[in-house]
Amino acid sequence: MGPVYQPSDFPPFAVTVDLVVLTIRDDRLCALLVRRGSAPYKGKWALPGGFVHVDESLDAAAARELAEETGVSRVHLEQLGSYGDPRRDPRMRVVSVAYLALAPDLPTPVAGTDAADARWSPVDDPGRLAFDHAQILADGVERARAKLEYSPLGTAFCSEEFTVAELRRVYEIVWGTPLDARNFHRKVTGVTGLLEPTGGTTTRDGGRPAQLYRRGPAVALHPPLVRS
Amino acid sequence: MGPVYQPSDFPPFAVTVDLVVLTIRDDRLCALLVRRGSAPYKGKWALPGGFVHVDESLDAAAARELAEETGVSRVHLEQLGSYGDPRRDPRMRVVSVAYLALAPDLPTPVAGTDAADARWSPVDDPGRLAFDHAQILADGVERARAKLEYSPLGTAFCSEEFTVAELRRVYEIVWGTPLDARNFHRKVTGVTGLLEPTGGTTTRDGGRPAQLYRRGPAVALHPPLVRS
Incomplete structure (x- = not known):
């Protein structure tokens, strides 16, 4: 001391x-x-x-x-x-x-x-x-807003299991801008370790069954998703 | 009060x-x-x-x-x-x-x-x-190290006027990894607002004249430079 x-x-x-x-x-x-x-x-x-x-x-x-x-x-x-x-x-x-x-x-x-x-x-x-x-x-x-660009933290707003459309809706709401659905799907499913399929699907919106995911082990998004 | x-x-x-x-x-x-x-x-x-x-x-x-x-x-x-x-x-x-x-x-x-x-x-x-x-x-x-990926702060280590090779050397030293010179040149000159040509060149290394740049107005790198 x-x-x-x-x-x-x-x-x-x-x-x-x-x-x-x-x-x-x-x-x-x-x-x-x-x-x-x-x-x-x-x-x-x-x-x-x-x-x-x-x-x-x-x-x-x-x-x-x-x-x-x-x-x-x-x-x-x-x-x-x-x-x-x-x-x-x-x-x-x-x-x-x-x-x-x-x-x-x-x-x-x-x-x-x-x-x-x-x-x-x-x-x-x-x-x-x-x-x-x-x-x-x-x-x-x-x-x-910035963290959603380069980290998986968008998933923090989702339930434990979620669809790509639900994750996209998180991005749209946090960024305050509409995003192209197909582009978003292609990008997030292309980021290594971001999403892990649970094997289940949902039909909660009455439409086609959508694949359910949980957050994967990635700690950073490569490549990042960039706000326009 | x-x-x-x-x-x-x-x-x-x-x-x-x-x-x-x-x-x-x-x-x-x-x-x-x-x-x-x-x-x-x-x-x-x-x-x-x-x-x-x-x-x-x-x-x-x-x-x-x-x-x-x-x-x-x-x-x-x-x-x-x-x-x-x-x-x-x-x-x-x-x-x-x-x-x-x-x-x-x-x-x-x-x-x-x-x-x-x-x-x-x-x-x-x-x-x-x-x-x-x-x-x-x-x-x-x-x-x-992270800021160099998505911000222009690598230029903070350079003199007011610098070459792309000097900026690359900053990245190599801060990240602790060698970078491909042509790839780096293509990437940093492709980021809008990162580099502004001063109009001058240097021959300080005895080789070909290299273009001199100063930091441009960009506050973020789109697209970012990503560590491997």
Whole structure:
């Protein structure tokens, strides 16, 4: 154990984690928002999050907040970036380490211990958000859009078994643009390790049986799918 | 101004910025290291960095540290990620917001105010580093390698005017793999907005005159260059 820091060595910060939890509901890309139950911004909508505890890592704090807010734990969760403008919280220096979670359609959220209400909001119409959360949300959405180009994370929005048409619909909704069905089918089935046939088919749309897939072992798309 | 936090609301953190400054020297990808002048890890090599001041943003703190350590300010600088394991500093909770800087060959660094010595170290042989800096360095190198696939940032390692062969050499050094010269030439000259001919040529290698380029306006490579 070395000497401890003197208080004069550094300004004390609070460190929080904030979550951009994205899912697809009613054919729209949506983010989880909570209504703040206390000041500042009391009554305003914000991203879910909270203080990092003294004994937990940043990743652990993000996973804990995610479980508290959504009840789920087995979804994709990655660090998005840190936000530390000196004026982002009116009370003191707060650095927020933001995380991005991508989840299949989740139940309507319930308000947590420090939130008065919770809802899924389309990402293109979130209303006014507290703090710098509009920027964090926008950065999370752009990260998700970019990741669909070169990673298999589009499948994170799908059920465990899904059709190519369902995966294409994910891409269309996240990117906000229609995609040519045959082109998309050719591209995604040409990416090594992206899709594994389950052997089953579906007829849920009343049409021809469609092959069911699950996510394969690929960690990157070669070649990538590129937004126009 | 809302109510201030009570000390019991949150544990106080110190927040630092640490820099992965990469350059190419002697045909190797190198990172800037400083020898620590004080405890903990006194005398050990570490990434340059320091405490975020009470009145500055994270980006401003990173730019300040970069200028202090290297004397340069006009290089690519981006946030890499935050590191907050509860045991990463033996004295107290410290969250480090790491930044990645990519720079053309810089002069041999001089020791700063809180560093006893400074040097460029090949990234594949940095020795034992203080704190979790080996992990931060590895993450920075991987980010740089990935960015060369889909962004024009390879040019950040070049002089303002450069040849395709010089850019290829950057890719070969950063990726650690030889590349086919004709293939590379065809690919990079086929990416819209990546390279702008300056009109000049060079004969510096004694061979045929080679066309000189500067970086164009592209912010992403379409199509990307993909590591094998």
